[in-house]
Amino acid sequence: MIPAIPDLEVENIVTEQNITALIVGCGIIGKHHGVVLTRHPSFTVTAVTDPDPAMVESASAAIVGAGGAAPATYSSVAEALEARVADLVVICTPSGLHVEQALAALEYDVHLVIEKPLSVSVAQGRELIDAAERATSQGRCVTVISQHRFDPATVAVREAIEGGSFGQLTSAAAVMSMYRSQQYYDQGAWRGTWALDGGGAAMNQGVHTVDLLRSFLGRPEEISAYTAQLGHERIEIEDLATATIRFESGALATVLCTTAGYPGLPVRVHVHGLRGSAVIDDSRLEFFHAGDPESGQAPNQAAERVEVGELRSSPPAEDFFVTGHLRQYDDIADAITNKRPPVVTVNEALLSLALVRAIYLSATLGAPVRFDDVLDGKFDESAEAAVAAIGGAI
Ligand SMILES: NC(=O)c1ccc[n+]([C@@H]2O[C@H](COP(=O)([O-])OP(=O)(O)OC[C@H]3O[C@@H](n4cnc5c(N)ncnc54)[C@H](O)[C@@H]3O)[C@@H](O)[C@H]2O)c1
Secondary structure: OOOOOOOOHHHHHHOOOOOEEEEEOHHHHHHHHHHHHOOOOOOEEEEEEEEHHHHHHHHHHHHOOOOOOOOOEOOHHHHHHHHHOOOEEOOOOOOHHHHHHHHHHOEEEEEEEOOOOOOHHHHHHHHHHHHHHHHOOOOOEEOOOOOOEEEOHHHHHHHHHHOOOOEEEEEEEEEEEHHHHHHHHOOOOOOOOOOOOOHHHHHHHHHHHHHHHHHHHHOOOEEEEEEEOOOOOOOOOOEEEEEEEEOOOOOOEEEEEEEEEEOOOOEEEEEEEEEEOOOOOOOOOEEEEOOOOOOOOOOOOOHOOOOHEEOOOOOOOHHHHHHHHHEEEHHHHHHHHHHOOOOOOOHHHHHHHHHHHHHHHHHHHHOEEEEHHHHHOHHHHHHHHHHHOOOOOO
């Protein structure tokens, strides 16, 4: 049975379009996109590709199970692109393949969605900037998935920050404590490698949280971090990272990302300002207060800011993972229809990728690093050994 689409702001959905989609990579998230796109009124999945026939088959079955028609299937990306069966290409392969496949797709006249993270290195991510800008100037949409940007709790906090309701932001703290078994890393050969995963807890799982922090606090200035591998073996990357980030505004933030925190807890983000603070926990609003300290307003105004289902005190929506991507696809459908930039541009995603790479570089050097130096690749030659230890070119 196909579950109903929960709690969407239907007035924002563009229904007059039928945007056809090709899914590249039919693993966990590729199948998920197949279901999400099939449920979204603006999209139809017309093709899928994966070198593994079993994955192609199970993605097709997931699409049909969600109410769609069986898509055309291809065993190679080149063949699928050459067939020109879709307006939109959705890249859901291991992270180290994203840029190469995105560049290949942009050779065709298509819109492009890339799963997070943009890439495994800033150097690779930067390669996409020109091609993405060219496509954008031709009215095409090029975007990177960061579905938590669209959670109603996130939107409420960002609007409060942008509207000045919290006054000057002074600090933030994010804890992303998950558990991933040894089996999780052993199962996929690409997982836990610098070349294809691009990092561990901070990159694969934590980039969502790092992206939220950055979207709340603005441009980072300096990063100081530690990483460790304490709960897993046979992986190249960290399962624990802690960092302090100083932002250009002067605000300070701490972030902890781990996949060695059994049994795993909901992601929690605090944001604090001189006139207000908020707490997002498990993607829902736990606490919100904005206003004059003397005004005597209710301490927790969260219920005034989001629907009841988006409060931390409510149970999570049954299908919250699908809903998250559906919300971002609302933005993508609208961006395609109205030829406007999507919320998460390649440039935006590159900044979050650079922030994660800065965490790795600082931890490896044992010293703070400046964000702009990481973004500009300044360490590639000046700190070759440290850069090599985190998978090569920053
Ligand atoms: N936004 C999210 O919440 C979220 C969640 C999970 C994963 N992801 C991202 O999605 C990506 C994939 O993760 P996953 O968990 O689905 O991995 P996965 O291992 O389950 O699936 C990857 C798929 O890509 C296929 N593949 C490999 N090489 C390919 C190629 N050259 N062409 C086409 N297909 C190829 C594999 O056969 C496999 O089926 C990663 O970048 C990951 O970070 C995002």
